[in-house]
Amino acid sequence: MKEYYLVQVIIKKQVTLALNKILLKKYTFRIIFSIIFSLHTLAIFAQFNTQQYFYHGRSKLHFENYVGAIKDFNIVIRLEPNNYEALFFRAVAKQYLEDYYGAKEDLDKAIEIKPYYPLAFMQRGMVNHSLKNYEIALDDYKKAMELDINNYSIYNNKGITEMALKDYKEAIKSYSRALKLNNRAINTYLNRSIAYQITDSLDLAIKDCTSAIKIRPHYDRAYLIRGRIKLEKDDFAGAIMDLNEAIRLNSRSSNSFFVRGLAKQKLGDLDGASTDYTMSIQLDPSMASAYLNRGLIKREKKQSSAEMDIQTACTLDPRIAKFQRRLRQEQQKRANPWYYAISHKAKKKGTKKTKNPNTSAPSIKPVDIHKKEKKTDTEKVSAKNLNLAQKLERGKLRRQEDRTGSQPPLIVGDNGKVTLTTEQPTEGLVQNINVIIELSPNFDFTYFNQHHLDYSKMQYFSMEVDKLNELNDQNPFLALTNHIQTSVYRYDEMQKYKEHIALFDALVATGEQPELFYLDRAILKNLSFEFESAKKDFTLSKKYAPKNILTYFGSANNMVDMADYLRSISETQKALLGDLEEKDEVDFSNYKEALIDYQKVVQMNPKFHFAWFNIGNTYIKMEDYNNAIEYYNKAVEVFPAFAEAYFNRGLTKIYLKDIEGGALDLSKAGELGMVQAYNIIKRYCD
Secondary structure (H helix, E strand, O other), X not given: OHHHHHHHHHHHHHHHHHHHHHHHHHHHHHHHHHHHHHHHHHHHHHHHHHHXXXXXXXXXXXXXXXXXXXXXXXXXXXHOOOOHHHHHHHHHXXXXXXXXXXXXXXXXXXXXXXXXXXXXXXXHHHHHHHOOOHHHHHHHHHHHHHHOOOOHHHHHHHHHHXXXXXXXXXXXXXXXXXXXXXXXXXXXXXXXXXXXXXXXXXXXXXXXXXXXXXXXXXXXXXXXXXXXXXXXXOOHHHHHHHHHHHHHHOOOOHHHHHHHHHHHHHOOOHHHHHHHHHHHXXXXXXXXXXXXXXXXXXXXXXXXXXXXXXXHHHHHOHHHHHHHHHHHHHHHHHHOOOHHHHOHHHHHHOOOOOOOOOOOOOOOOOOOOOOOOOOOOOOOOOOOOOOHHHHHHHOOOOOOOOOOOOOOOOOOOOOOOOOOOOOOOOOOOHHHOOOOOOOOOOOEEEEEOOOOOOHHHHOEOOHHHHHHHHHHOOOOEEEEEOOOOHHHHOHHHHHHHHHHHHHHHHHHHOOOOHHHHHHHHHHHHHHOOOHHHHHHHHHHHHHHOOOOHHHHHHHHHHHHHHHHHHHHHHHHHHHHHOOOOOOOOOOOHHHHHHHHHXXXXXXXXXXXXXHHHHHHHXXXXXXXXXXXXXXXXXXHHHOOOOHHHHXXXXXHHHHOOOHHHHHHHHHHHHXXXXXXXXXXXXXXXX
8 A cells, every 4th residue: 555655656746747847848938939029029129219210310311410310320320230321321421510531430331341332432432532532532433333333423523533633634524424324413514614614615614504504594503603604705794694693593602792793893893893892701701802802993993991901811811912922023023114125025025115104003903813723722730839728729720611703612413412512501510610629628526406407418427426325315416527517606506515515514523424424525625616625525535435436536636626726826827927938847746646546546446437537638737648548548448438538539639640530539529429529620630
C-alpha cells in the first residue's frame, strides 16, 4: 500500500511538472509574442513619428522657417541616422541660412550613405560654389550629370560656376544645354543673357531677356537686365522704357532707380537723374555709386552738399576712392599747359589744343564703376588684443554684397533649392539679423520662484541640483543657468536675496544641517555681490560637505565672479583717467584658484559637463585659447548636445584663424538651437 502511494505521489509530481512546463512554455510564448508585438508596434510608431517630423520639416522649409525645419530634421536623424533625405533637406535649410560648411558636412554624409544621389551632388556643387571651391563644384556637377543627364538645373548651376571661373564660352554652352532640356527656364535665360553681355554679344543678350519676359511678363528683374543692356548699347530711351516697367512692377528695387538715373544722366536730364539716385539711396543706403553720381551732379550745379556725397561714396566703396584719386591726378595733368602738346593720343588723332579746363568746366559723365562686375571682395575680421568677444566684434564687419549698379547676382535656377538674388530677406533668414558677438557665459547658480515665468526657459537640468532642492524643500529653489536674468539686478530682487540671507543666518545659528545652509547662504551672497562673505561660506560648506560637487562648483564660480568684478573696476578707472592705452599685467590669481575647484568637481564627477565648460571659459579669460579649446572638447565629449560649448569653441577657433573648424562648430550650435550662430557664420566664415 505504501509502495502504491509512493508511485501515485511520483506520478502526480511528474504530471505536475509536465503541466508546469506546458504552462511555462505557454506563458513564455505569450511573453515573447507580447515583446515582439510591442517592438513591432514601437517600430511602426517610430516610423510614423519620423515620417511626421520629416514632412513637418519639409513644410517648414517650404514656408522659409529654416530654423524650425532643422529642428524637425534633427529628430529624424537622431532616430534614423542613415536617413539620407533628412540629411539632404537639413543641408538645404543650412544653405539658405548661409551655413555652407554645415550644409557640406550633411551632404557629405548623405552621399556616403547613398552614393548614387544626383540631387545631393548638385546641392554640394552649389555649396562648394558658395565656398569658392569652384573646381570642386564642377566635379560635383559632372558627377550629378552622370547620374541624371536630363536635369536642366545641373547644367544651369554648372554654368554659374563657369561664370565665376570667367569661362564664359563654356557657361553659355551649359546654359544652352539647360534650355534644350527646359525652354521655359526663366532664370537660365537671364543667366545666359549676362554671359552674352560680358562677351559683348548684346543683341543675343537682349533676345534672351525678351524670351524670359514672354514667359513671365511681370518679372521686374528681366526688364531691369534688359534695360541695363540697352543702356550699354546707348539706347537710352529704350533703357528708360524698360526701367519704367521694372519700377512699376517693383517700386522697392534700388538697382532699377540707379540704372534709370544713369540713362537719364546720359540724356542730359540731370534733375531726373538726381531724383532717381536719391530714391536709390533711400531704398539702399549702401549704394555707393548713387552717392557718387548725385555728388557729381551737385558739383556741376555748384551745390554745397556735393563733396559730402562724394566722400560718402568713397567711404562705402574703396574702389571709388581709388577712382577719385586717379581723377584728381588726371585733372592735375590737364591743368599743365604742356599736357596736350606731349599727349601721344592727341598727336595721333591730330586733335586741336583745347582750352584750359580751369576756364571752361567739362560736362560731367555718369560714373558706373561696377559695369560687368559681379561681386566685391569681402573684408576679413582683424583681431585686436582685447577680450575675445571684443576682438571679434571690433573687427571689420563683412561688407554687404555690392549692389550698386552692377548686374543682379546670378540666379541658381527654377528648382526652388537656392536663389542667389538680392531680394529682401524674409523672416526665415535669421542670419541677416545682426547680433552682438559675445561668448556664452559661465553656468552658475540662481534662485527661482516656484512660479517664475522664465524657469522652464532658463534652467538646465542637473541631478545634483535636483537632489539639493529635495533636501531643502523650500521656495525659491535652486537652478543652474547661464542666461542673464535682467530682473536679478532690480532693487526688489536684491531685497529678496537679503531677506533669504537673513533667514539662512537664523538656520545656520541652529547648528542643524550646516552643509546645506552654508551652501545656500553662500550662493545668495554671491548673487548679492558679497563676494568675500560668500567665499567664507563656501569654505565652511567644503568643511562640512567635502564630497559635494556643488560646493566646489559654486566656490569656483565665486572666484571667477570676484575676478571679473575687480577687472571691470580696473577698466572703469582707466577709462575715467584716460589710461586705456596702458596695458597693465592682468592678475590671474583668482582665475587660477577657481580652476583648482573646478578640477576638483570633474575629478569627483567627470560627467558634470558644466564644469568642463566653465573651465574652458576661465582659460579664455586668462587668454589661453588652446587650453580653452581642450576643455570645450571635453565638455562636448561628455555631453554631445552641448550647444554652448560648440558655440564658444567655434568663436575661439575663428579667433585662432581656423575658419572652417569654427564654422562647423557654430553650425552645430545653430543646429542645436543657438540661432545667433548663423549671423556669425555669415559675417566671419565666408
